[in-house]
Amino acid sequence: xxxxxxxxxxxxxxxxxxxxxxxxxxxxxxxxxxxxxxxxxxxxxxxxxxxxxxxxxxxxxxxxxxxxxxxxxxxxxxxxxxxxxxxxxxxxxxxxxxxxxxxxxxxxxxxxxxxxxxxxxxxxxxxxxxxxxxxxxxxxxxxxxxxxxxxxxxxxxxxxxxxxxxxxxxxxxxxxxxxxxxxxxxxxxxxxxxxxxxxxxxxxxxxxxxxxxxxxxxxxxxxxxxxxxxxxxxxxxxxxxxxxxxxxxxxxxxxxxxxxxxxxxxxxxxxxxxxxxxxxxxxxxxxxxxxxxxxxxxxxxxxxxxxxxxxxxxxxxxxxxxxxxxxxxxxxxxxxxxxxxxxxxxxxxxxxxxxxxxxxxxxxxxxxxxxxxxxxxxxxxxxxxxxxxxxxxxxxxxxxxxxxxxxxxxxxxxxxxxxxxxxxxxxxxxxxxxxxx
Amino acid sequence: xxxxxxxxxxxxxxxxxxxxxxxxxxxxxxxxxxxxxxxxxxxxxxxxxxxxxxxxxxxxxxxxxxxxxxxxxxxxxxxxxxxxxxxxxxxxxxxxxxxxxxxxxxxxxxxxxxxxxxxxxxxxxxxxxxxxxxxxxxxxxxxxxxxxxxxxxxxxxxxxxxxxxxxxxxxxxxxxxxxxxxxxxxxxxxxxxxxxxxxxxxxxxxxxxxxxxxxxxxxxxxxxxxxxxxxxxxxxxxxxxxxxxxxxxxxxxxxxxxxxxxxxxxxxxxxxxxxxxxxxxxxxxxxxxxxxxxxxxxxxxxxxxxxxxxxxxxxxxxxxxxxxxxxxxxxxxxxxxxxxxxxxxxxxxxxxxxxxxxxxxxxxxxxxxxxxxxxxxxxxxxxxxxxxxxxxxxxxxxxxxxxxxxxxxxxxxxxxxxxxxxxxxxxxxxxxxxxxxxxxxxxxxxxxxx
Numbered sequence: 001x002x003x004x005x006x007x008x009x010x011x012x013x014x015x016x017x018x019x020x021x022x023x024x025x026x027x028x029x030x031x032x033x034x035x036x037x038x039x040x041x042x043x044x045x046x047x048x049x050x051x052x053x054x055x056x057x058x059x060x061x062x063x064x065x066x067x068x069x070x071x072x073x074x075x076x077x078x079x080x081x082x083x084x085x086x087x088x089x090x091x092x093x094x095x096x097x098x099x100x101x102x103x104x105x106x107x108x109x110x111x112x113x114x115x116x117x118x119x120x121x122x123x124x125x126x127x128x129x130x131x132x133x134x135x136x137x138x139x140x141x142x143x144x145x146x147x148x149x150x151x152x153x154x155x156x157x158x159x160x161x162x163x164x165x166x167x168x169x170x171x172x173x174x175x176x177x178x179x180x181x182x183x184x185x186x187x188x189x190x191x192x193x194x195x196x197x198x199x200x201x202x203x204x205x206x207x208x209x210x211x212x213x214x215x216x217x218x219x220x221x222x223x224x225x226x227x228x229x230x231x232x233x234x235x236x237x238x239x240x241x242x243x244x245x246x247x248x249x250x251x252x253x254x255x256x257x258x259x260x261x262x263x264x265x266x267x268x269x270x271x272x273x274x275x276x277x278x279x280x281x282x283x284x285x286x287x288x289x290x291x292x293x294x295x296x297x298x299x300x301x302x303x304x305x306x307x308x309x310x311x312x313x314x315x316x317x318x319x320x321x322x323x324x325x326x327x328x329x330x331x332x333x334x335x336x337x338x339x340x341x342x343x344x345x346x347x348x349x350x351x352x353x354x355x356x357x358x359x360x361x362x363x364x365x366x367x368x369x370x371x372x373x374x375x376x377x378x379x380x381x382x383x384x385x386x387x388x389x390x391x392x393x394x395x396x397x398x399x400x401x402x403x404x405x406x407x408x409x410x411x412x413x414x415x416x417x418x419x420x421x422x423x424x425x426x427x428x429x430x431x432x433x434x435x436x437x
Numbered sequence: 438x439x440x441x442x443x444x445x446x447x448x449x450x451x452x453x454x455x456x457x458x459x460x461x462x463x464x465x466x467x468x469x470x471x472x473x474x475x476x477x478x479x480x481x482x483x484x485x486x487x488x489x490x491x492x493x494x495x496x497x498x499x500x501x502x503x504x505x506x507x508x509x510x511x512x513x514x515x516x517x518x519x520x521x522x523x524x525x526x527x528x529x530x531x532x533x534x535x536x537x538x539x540x541x542x543x544x545x546x547x548x549x550x551x552x553x554x555x556x557x558x559x560x561x562x563x564x565x566x567x568x569x570x571x572x573x574x575x576x577x578x579x580x581x582x583x584x585x586x587x588x589x590x591x592x593x594x595x596x597x598x599x600x601x602x603x604x605x606x607x608x609x610x611x612x613x614x615x616x617x618x619x620x621x622x623x624x625x626x627x628x629x630x631x632x633x634x635x636x637x638x639x640x641x642x643x644x645x646x647x648x649x650x651x652x653x654x655x656x657x658x659x660x661x662x663x664x665x666x667x668x669x670x671x672x673x674x675x676x677x678x679x680x681x682x683x684x685x686x687x688x689x690x691x692x693x694x695x696x697x698x699x700x701x702x703x704x705x706x707x708x709x710x711x712x713x714x715x716x717x718x719x720x721x722x723x724x725x726x727x728x729x730x731x732x733x734x735x736x737x738x739x740x741x742x743x744x745x746x747x748x749x750x751x752x753x754x755x756x757x758x759x760x761x762x763x764x765x766x767x768x769x770x771x772x773x774x775x776x777x778x779x780x781x782x783x784x785x786x787x788x789x790x791x792x793x794x795x796x797x798x799x800x801x802x803x804x805x806x807x808x809x810x811x812x813x814x815x816x817x818x819x820x821x822x823x824x825x826x827x828x829x830x831x832x833x834x835x836x837x838x839x840x841x842x843x844x845x846x847x848x849x850x851x852x853x854x855x856x857x858x859x860x861x862x863x864x865x866x867x868x869x870x871x872x873x874x875x876x877x878x879x880x881x882x883x884x885x886x887x
Contacts, residue, residue: 248705255702262694269691273684280677287670290663293852297859304863398709402887405716409881413874420870423863430860 091117093188093203095181098173108132109173111180115203121195127204133158135208136180142198143187149385150193151340151393153186154332155179156325175321179329190392192385233349239383245390246341253334260327263319270316274309281305300426311418318411326404330397337393344382351375496525496534497603497618499596502588503541518588519543520595524618540621544569547595549628550617554608556633559757560840561608562847564601565746567594573738575679575686590739597743643756646763653762654837660844661755668748671741678738682731693724712887719880726876730869737865740858744851751847754840761836765829772822779815782808
C-alpha cells in the first residue's frame with residue numbers, strides 16, 4: 001500500500017469502504033452501519049436518479065446540496081433486491097415475438113417488450129411496446145451516461161463479423177432475442193438501474209423516437225459530475241479492493257476468451273466429424289444392396305449412423321446458439337466493467353490531486369473547500385456503487401455460469417443418449433437369425 | 438495346360454471336422470471320419486505318425502513377434518520381424534495341451550505358403566494374409582511396418598490366417614501346410630521343389646481368357662461381379678472410416694484444453710473454484726479416453742480388411758473357371774477346325790483356307806500318298822483332341838462343382854463373420870456412448886457444485 005494523500009481528511013485514503021462513515025451518516029442510519037447482520041452497508045449508499053420524489057424514511061430532506069443525495073427510500077427496495085424468488089418482485093419484463101419489417105429504406109427486426117409492474121413509476125400495470133436493436137443500443141448508452149458509477153449489462157454484438165451468418169435467420173434472431181431479454185432482465189434486477197427514467201421510457205413510450213429527439217438529459221448529480229471529470233490526473237494508489245477487481249477482470253476475460261476459442265474449435269471439429277459421418281453411413285447402404293442375408297443388418301447400421309449424425313448436428317447447433325453467445329456476453333461485460341473501473345480511478349485521482357493542491361496552498365483554514373469535498377463525495381459514492389454492483393455481478397456470474405456449464409454438460413449427455421439408443425436398438429436386428437435365402 | 442486336381446499326395450489323412458471360430462481355436466480331428474472323401478491312403482511310415490497327429494486336438498497360435506536382422510539375397514543387411522508359431526496338441530482325456538512344435542517364420546514365408554495354396558487349390562477361396570503394408574491409416578496410426586502396434590495387429594492377422602487354413606476341410610490336410618507348422622529349416626526348399634511357381638497361370642493368359650471366354654457359368658460371372666463390388670464398397674468404407682476416426686480423435690482431444698483452462702480459471706475464483714477444477718479433471722479423462730476407443734475400433738477395421746482381401750481370393754476362383762472354360766472352348770474350336778480340315782482333305786473340297794491349299798495352288802497338287810499321310814496325322818490329332826476335350830470337360834465340371842461348393846461355404850462363413858463384426862462394432866459404439874454419458878454426468882455434477 002503506497003502512501004496516501006498528504007494530510008488526508010478523515011474519510012479519504014485506502015480504507016475499506018466498510019469502515020468509512022457514510023458522508024451523510026446521520027443518527028438515523030448509523031445503526032445500519034457496520035453490523036454484519038444487516039444488508040451490506042454499501043447497499044445503503046445507493047444513489048438516487050433525481051432529486052424529485054426523494055423521500056427519506058425519517059421524513060427529512062436531502063442533507064445539503066453539495067453532497068449527492070442518498071435516497072434511503074430505496075432501503076426497502078434494496079432489501080427486495082436479494083430475493084431472487086420473485087415473490088417480492090414488482091417488475092417483470094420479457095422480450096419476445098420477433099417480427100421482420102420491410103421498409104423502402106431498410107429491413108429490420110422488432111421485438112415485443114412486455115412489462116408488468118406495480119411500481120408507482122409506471123402509470124399502467126402493463127405495457128407492450130415494440131423495439132428494435134438500435135433502441136436497445138440507445139438505452140444502453142443513456143444508462144452509461146446517466147449511471148456512470150454502475151455496471152451496465154452488455155448488449156449482444158451489433159454487427160456479425162463472421163460473414164456467413166444471415167441477420168434474418170431464425171437461429172440468429174432467436175439468439176439475439178435471448179440476449180436482449182437477458183439484458184433487460186439484468187437491468188430489471190438492478191435496484192438502481194431499474195428505476196432509471198430512460199429505462200422507464202424505453203419500456204413504456206409509444207413513440208420512443210420522439211423521446212430520443214427531445215434529448216432530455218435526466219442525469220443524476222453524480223452522473224453529471226462524473227461526466228465532467230477530467231482525465232488528466234494520475235492515480236496515486238488504487239485501493240486494494242479495486243486493484244483486485246481489476247486484476248480479476250483481466251484474468252477472467254482472458255480465461256473466457258480461451259474458453260470461447262476452445263468451444264469454437266470443438267464445434268469446428270464436430271462439424272468436420274459430422275461431414276465424414278454423413279458420407280460414412282450411406283456406404284453401408286450401398287453395401288447392403290449387394291448382399292442377401294446381410295442386407296438388413298447393413299441397412300440397420302446405415303440408419304443408425306444417420307441418427308447419430310442428426311444428434312451431432314443438433315449438438316453443434318445448440319453449442320453455437322446457446323453456449324457461445326453467453327460466453328461472449330460475459331467478455332463484453334467485463335470489458336465495459338473495466339471502463340467503469342477506469343472512470344472510478346479518474347474520479348479518485350482528481351480528488352487526490354485537488355486535495356494535494358489545497359494542502360500545498362498552505363492555508364490554515366481547517367474548512368475544506370467545497371469543491372474538494374464535492375470530489376470526495378463523488379469518489380465515495382462511486383466506490384460504493386461499484387462495490388455493490390460487483391458483489392451483485394459476482395453472484396449473478398456464478399449462477400449464470402453454473403447454469404451455462406450444466407447446460408453444456410446436459411447437451412453432451414443428450415447427444416450420447418440419442419446415439420446410445422440408436423445403437424442399442426439395432427443389436428436385436430443384427431442378432432436376428434435370418435431365414436436362408 | 439495341366440489341371441491340378443485335389444491331389445491326394447498333397448493331402449494328409451484323415452480330414453478334420455467343423456470350421457473354427459476365433460483365435461486359439463481348437464481343431465478337432467476325429468479318427469476315421471472323412472469329410473471330403475479322402476483319396477487313397479498316403480504310403481509310407483510317415484502317414485501313421487501324421488494320422489496320430491491329426492487325431493488329437495490341435496491348437497495353433499502365433500504367439501510372439503521378434504525383430505531380427507539378417508542378410509538378404511543380395512547380401513545386404515536388413516531388418517525384419519519373425520513370428521513364433523506354436524502348435525499344441527490337446528489330449529482328450531485331461532484337456533492338457535502339450536507343445537508339439539514351435540518355430541519362427543517371417544511374413545515372406547507366409548506369402549510363399551499362400552501362393553503355393555493358390556496354385557494347387559484353385560477351386561478354393563484361399564484365406565488372405567493380413568496386409569503387407571499399412572493402408573487406410575488415419576493420422577495417429579502409424580504406417581510404419583516396424584511400428585509395434587502394426588506388428589501386433591499383423592501377428593493376430595497371421596494367426597487368423599493359419600486358423601482359417603486349419604479349419605478349412607480341404608486345405609487343412611495339405612502336407613506343405615503341415616510342414617509349414619512343423620519343419621523349420623528346409624521348408625522353403627520343399628515348397629519350391631513342388632515347382633508350383635511354374636504351374637501358376639500367367640496373369641496375361643488369365644486376363645485374355647476373361648475377355649474372350651464365350652460361355653462361362655453364369656453363376657461365376659455373377660460372383661465375380663459381386664467380388665468386384667464388394668472390394669469397391671469395403672475399400673470406400675475403410676477410407677471413410679479412417680477419416681471418421683481422425684475427426685473423432687480431434688473432437689475428444691480438444692476437450693482436454695477445457696481441463697487446463699478450467700484449472701487456471703478456478704485459481705481466481707472463490708466459491709466456483711472447486712467445481713471448475715474437478716470438472717476440468719473430467720474433461721481430461723474424456724480427452725484421453727479416445728485412445729482406447731479407437732484402438733478397439735482398429736480390430737473392426739481389420740475384420741473388414743480380411744474380407745476386402747477375401748474378395749480378391751473369390752475373384753481368383755472365378756477367373757480360374759473362366760480360364761478353364763476358355764481353354765475348353767479353344768480346344769473344342771481347334772478340334773472342330775481339324776475335323777473340318779480332315780473332311781476337306783478326304784472329300785477334296787476346299788472350304789477353308791489352309792496353307793496346304795495355297796501351296797497346292799502354287800506348287801501343284803500333292804500326291805495321294807502325301808494326302809493320305811496328312812489325313813492320318815489329322816485323324817490322330819483328332820483322336821487325341823477328342824480325348825483331351827473329354828477330360829477337359831470332365832475337369833471343368835469337377836472344378837465347377839467343387840468351386841461352387843467352396844463358394845457356398847465361403848458365403849456362409851462371410852455372413853456369419855460379418856454379422857459378428859457388425860455386432861461387436863455396435864457394442865463398441867454403445868460402450869463409447871456410455872463412457873461419454875458417464876464423464877459428462879460427472880462434469881455436470883461438478884458444475885452444479887459451483
